[in-house]
Amino acid sequence: MLKLAIITGFLSQTKDRFHEYNTPLSVDEKFRMLSEIPGYNGVEIVYPYEVNDVQATRESLKKYDLRVAAVNVNVKAEPEFRNGGLTSPDPAIREKAVRLIKESKDFAAEIGADKVTCCPLGDGYEFAFQYDYAASWKNLIDTFSEAGDYRRDIPLFIEYKPSETRGRCFIDTAAKALCLLNDMKIEEMGVTLDFGHSMYGNENPAEAVALLQASPYRYYIHINDNDGRWDWDYFCGTKHFIDYVEFLYYLKKYDYTDFFTSDTSPTRWDIRGTFEANSRMTQKIWNLFEAVDTNELEKLMGAGDYLETWKFVESNFLGLK
Template sequence: MLKMAIITGFLSQTKDRFHEYNTQISLDEKFKLMNTIEGYNGVEIVFPYEVKDATPTKAALAKYNLNVAAVNVNVKAEPEFRNGGLTSTLADVRAKAVTFIKQAKDFAYDIGADKVTCCPLGDGYEFSFQYDYAAAWKNMVNSFGEAASYKNEIPLFIEYKPSETRGKCFVDTAAKAICLLNDIKVANMGVTLDFGHSIYGNENPAEAVAMLAESQYKYYVHVNDNDGKWDWDYFCGTKHFLEYVEFLYYLKKYKYNDYFTSDTSPTRWDIKGTFEANSRLTHKIWNLLDSIDLVSLESLMEKGDYLETWKFIEQNIFSMK
């Protein structure tokens, strides 16, 4: 049975450069709405801007019978982090970023969450000769290393993204995320793989799954879609259907059993309907993969004649028989 979660910030008001979408609602109202969305029992909540106090959060989780997929710690919104938090040239700014992650681990421990995830979006650059890359990387290794070592029973997952809020983020691919964890050398860490980040970063998300699954590190996934040009957070399968099927195929192959968390923004579309589309399509593809002859598919892949593999895809995935 698939476990599906929602980043609960998307259940409330969201904004882009020009418009506001949907209505601002409280955490209790978000959790109440979760109970009406078919296919979900998990939440990813953002610390410290959405949640900060463990006691009322635990009460709300119990009230609505919800589990925590992850605590997402935000280290980009503070004014000090505009030029990077974990990679800042200023020791006190780096220390503040590390403190945010440690506090998120305290919060996760108190509410019974099993992981903290962090996407270092403020850590990157825009121009040539803007940063000393080696120094920035060492600062990131040391900052994340200190944060990851704290309460190590709550693993820290690093989410990579090609850009935003910086023109180019320092951790922008699965390979660099693995390199980062290799340099940190702290056991019990992981990588958060966002399907859309992988797509618009010109990766193949399925290959990223294989790379992470074959590494020594844990991994956790966010699901969505985009046009390959920007992180639009569309609902699943709308732009890259076959890539999403392959993504799920590799997750099934490697026996992924953590949450599929919807990092999807229902801007112009109904909130409930958008997230139910994610769940519905993901479950249908997962069940489809149970019903088709994967041994034959793998044999065709091994033979290397893609025209024959494509016939299999036509008949068994697209049902064009």
């Protein structure tokens, strides 16, 4: 069975610009709900706004027999981070952002997590001549280096995203995330690859997996789907089914064994049903690779006649016998 987790904020009330969805729940109530959804035993929890009490968090994890896929540290919600935290021209603001990441590593160690993930959504720009790009890149190197070097036993993973909350995020592709890690040269770091971020950022998520696999850094996976124009966080396979199959194919090929964490927002749909769909779809596709002749698939890919490869896809992945 795959290791499946949920970002627990999506198990409670969420909101967009116009509506609120579902009802607020405590951390303990969210953990209980997750434990009742088939296929899941992992949580990704947000520090410090969702969780910050070590003892209470440990007790809830033990009560529901849950593992921590990652601690997600939020460095965008504070008022002073509106114009960027890790890249702010103000050293005091950058210092606060780094301190939050360090604190999240301490928290992760206390509750038994093996990683911290950070998506620096406040760090980016909207307009020409708004920022000095070289200075901002240097600030990213300096701040993430300080945070990554602290407690190397808890690796820091950087999640990239094309946009939000900024019109364009500084770290917006897998390649740029790797450029940053290569500039930092800290082995105990990694990249969080979100299928939807990759898709609407005009990447091929499967190719991004191959790129990360070829690097010296670890990677961690978020699963969802969208329409390629915005990060809607739909459930898996609803918009890009074949792309998702290829994505999972490469993860299986490279023996990915970490959590598949649902970064999916139920909004108008039943919470349990939405996450059951993610689990069901992902596990069925993963199992399918055991039943099909992937050696034959690789031969067809190597032969270069895509019409023949597509016949294989039709019959084996689409069930069109």
